[in-house]
Amino acid sequence: MTDLNKLTIAAARDALKKGDVTSVELTEACLTQIEGADALGAFVHKTPEIAMEQAKAADARKDGGDLNGIPLGIKDLFCTKGVASQAASGILDGFKPEYESTVTTQLFNDGAVMLGKLNMDEFAMGSSNETSVYGNAVNPWKAGGAELTPGGSSGGSASAVAADLCLGATGTDTGGSIRQPAAFTGITGIKPTYGRVSRWGIVAFASSLDQAGPMTKDVRDAAIMLKSMCGHDPKDSTSADLPVPDFEAALTGDIRGKTIGIPSEYRMDGMPAEIEKLWEDGTAMLRDAGAKIVDISLPHTKYALPAYYVIAPAEASSNLARYDGVRFGHRAKLDAGDGITEMYEKTRAEGFGNEVKRRVMIGTYVLSAGFYDAYYNRARKVRALIKRDFDDVFAQGVDAILTPATPSAAFELGKKFDDPVQMYLNDVFTVTVNLAGLPGIAVPTGVDAAGLPLGLQLIGRPWEEGDLLNTAYALEQAAQFVAKPGRWW
Amino acid sequence: MSIDTETARRVAKLARIKVEEADLPELAGEFSAILGFIEQLNEVDVEGVEPMTSVTPQRLKRRDDVVTDGDQAEAVLKNAPDAREGFFAVPKVVE
Numbered sequence: 001m002t003d004l005n006k007l008t009i010a011a012a013r014d015a016l017k018k019g020d021v022t023s024v025e026l027t028e029a030c031l032t033q034i035e036g037a038d039a040l041g042a043f044v045h046k047t048p049e050i051a052m053e054q055a056k057a058a059d060a061r062k063d064g065g066d067l068n069g070i071p072l073g074i075k076d077l078f079c080t081k082g083v084a085s086q087a088a089s090g091i092l093d094g095f096k097p098e099y100e101s102t103v104t105t106q107l108f109n110d111g112a113v114m115l116g117k118l119n120m121d122e123f124a125m126g127s128s129n130e131t132s133v134y135g136n137a138v139n140p141w142k143a144g145g146a147e148l149t150p151g152g153s154s155g156g157s158a159s160a161v162a163a164d165l166c167l168g169a170t171g172t173d174t175g176g177s178i179r180q181p182a183a184f185t186g187i188t189g190i191k192p193t194y195g196r197v198s199r200w201g202i203v204a205f206a207s208s209l210d211q212a213g214p215m216t217k218d219v220r221d222a223a224i225m226l227k228s229m230c231g232h233d234p235k236d237s238t239s240a241d242l243p244v245p246d247f248e249a250a251l252t253g254d255i256r257g258k259t260i261g262i263p264s265e266y267r268m269d270g271m272p273a274e275i276e277k278l279w280e281d282g283t284a285m286l287r288d289a290g291a292k293i294v295d296i297s298l299p300h301t302k303y304a305l306p307a308y309y310v311i312a313p314a315e316a317s318s319n320l321a322r323y324d325g326v327r328f329g330h331r332a333k334l335d336a337g338d339g340i341t342e343m344y345e346k347t348r349a350e351g352f353g354n355e356v357k358r359r360v361m362i363g364t365y366v367l368s369a370g371f372y373d374a375y376y377n378r379a380r381k382v383r384a385l386i387k388r389d390f391d392d393v394f395a396q397g398v399d400a401i402l403t404p405a406t407p408s409a410a411f412e413l414g415k416k417f418d419d420p421v422q423m424y425l426n427d428v429f430t431v432t433v434n435l436a437g438l439p440g441i442a443v444p445t446g447v448d449a450a451g452l453p454l455g456l457q458l459i460g461r462p463w464e465e466g467d468l469l470n471t472a473y474a475l476e477q478a479a480q481f482v483a484k485p486g487r488w489w
Numbered sequence: 490m491s492i493d494t495e496t497a498r499r500v501a502k503l504a505r506i507k508v509e510e511a512d513l514p515e516l517a518g519e520f521s522a523i524l525g526f527i528e529q530l531n532e533v534d535v536e537g538v539e540p541m542t543s544v545t546p547q548r549l550k551r552r553d554d555v556v557t558d559g560d561q562a563e564a565v566l567k568n569a570p571d572a573r574e575g576f577f578a579v580p581k582v583v584e
Binding site for chain 2: 050094095097098099164189193194208234237238241300302305306307308310321324325326328329330334338339340341343345346348351357358360361365366368375378379381382383384385387424435436437
């Protein structure tokens with residue numbers, strides 16, 4: 001069998017079960033690809049020894065599950081025992097956790113193999129993977145000569161999966177950080193319902209919004225990997241005590257009789273014609289598959305981004321207070337006479353990058369005395385209204401909502417980096433889903449004029465990831481997106 | 490809302506992030522742009538709306554008030570930039 005790194009998780013699973021291939025062979029194929037792909041900046045801490053040890057153990061296991069022996073990449077935001085886990089930040093330089101996150105524990109218990117840690121925006125704050133202390137992750141897709149962003153914050157995960165450096169990867173999504181990079185790289189990414197996946201051991205950004213999920217080559221792989229990542233965890237007080245269904249079994253492709261909502265507010269002024277057409281084509285595909293299409297209204301959509309840019313920085317300023325140079329990571333060199341306040345201030349100035357500093361300070365401002373009501377409480381009220389918009393359309397019988405995943409295809413690295421507000425607009429279609437705690441999935445369905453991938457987003461009812469994945473599967477079957485980036489790295 | 494350098498200085502201090510005096514005007518400008526974007530929220534009628542505390546309608550779970558973990562001083566101190574004799578070490582805090 002050639003090009004083992006290009007297999008889907010499902011195909012690799014079936015080949016492993018039949019004895020056609022071993023995990024060691026799969027893992028070696030991926031490690032070889034990773035060695036030749038430094039130009040993508042995707043893997044920032046490689047763990048070949050751990051990978052080979054896990055692969056041998058998987059091959060020795062007689063009763064392995066769906067992920068047994070499957071080589072994966074892990075976003076740097078997940079704490080992995082004894083392996084650098086820096087959230088792509090200088091302030092966690094040298095940090096090697098003494099514990100394993102719940103998600104990676106569950107993946108490893110199911111036999112998954114870790115190839116290494118993946119690049120990302122610092123503390124998951126960014127939409128282009130340009131705020132990383134490791135440098136940029138690069139999109140394997142190109143149009144012309146310029147290097148493109150793989151999106152962010154899970155840019156390394158997206159780049160690695162799209163370039164076939166691994167069979168799947170973990171991502172996290174606070175405002176679109178799984179779905180936007182998935183769309184930019186022509187892969188599938190799902191953010192589950194808030195509370196579905198344990199946040200324990202994942203470096204916190206905005207705790208009321210953060211959810212982890214899989215980034216994979218297709219919808220079936222997303223279903224397989226999500227099942228392993230989900231489940232109740234007593235160590236996360238917001239983890240839902242609900243049974244985890246067999247998501248893969250939900251993939252029948254039959255969506256006859258389902259109601260799909262098309263929200264008018266997502267038709268933005270100045271939306272590129274290509275995105276408009278992509279959305280119309282996707283709508284037609286679902287209609288042809290037997291779904292009923294209805295126009296819906298989500299009136300507070302416009303206020304999702306400004307609400308997000310109050311709530312997320314507020315929570316970040318609180319979560320990131322722990323980086324003080326005392327317990328872990330970087331501590332600044334002090335001058336004679338410096339006390340503990342100087343230690344905090346210098347450590348944080350040296351350790352955090354500019355975007356992280358900016359968000360921590362914005363968060364500090366909106367939570368400060370005199371502004372708390374005007375900004376933070378108002379944003380939380382608007383958030384309640386955004387969730388109510390979704391509750392209303394689901395109560396009207398809508399099963400899923402179809403929207404574009406991003407306002408454009410992948411853009412050139414460096415193009416938007418100097419204007420934070422322009423960068424924030426990348427998340428315009430995805431951020432509502434985090435604010436409302438809903439599951440959302442990005443599926444590649446077309447390419448733009450330059451041949452770059454474009455994705456659509458489906459938003460589902462809370463806890464109904466199985467149904468959402470099935471609708472995504474029907475869309476995937478109809479779209480038949482098979483393009484792959486040509487190798488230049 | 491426009492943020493002046495004095496406010497930027499105060500926010501940096503509250504956030505315990507050292508910002509050089511020369512960088513404050515640019516920082517204030519960035520804050521103003523972001524807060525200008527956030528100002529849109531003032532258009533929304535939020536009369537009678539409760540601020541969201543939990544996105545899923547579930548009560549925060551409570552566990553029994555018992556010791557479940559501990560005796561891991563070595564692991565806890567393992568990543569400290571400066572640890573001595575079983576303690577985190579910091580610059581002098583009391584004169």
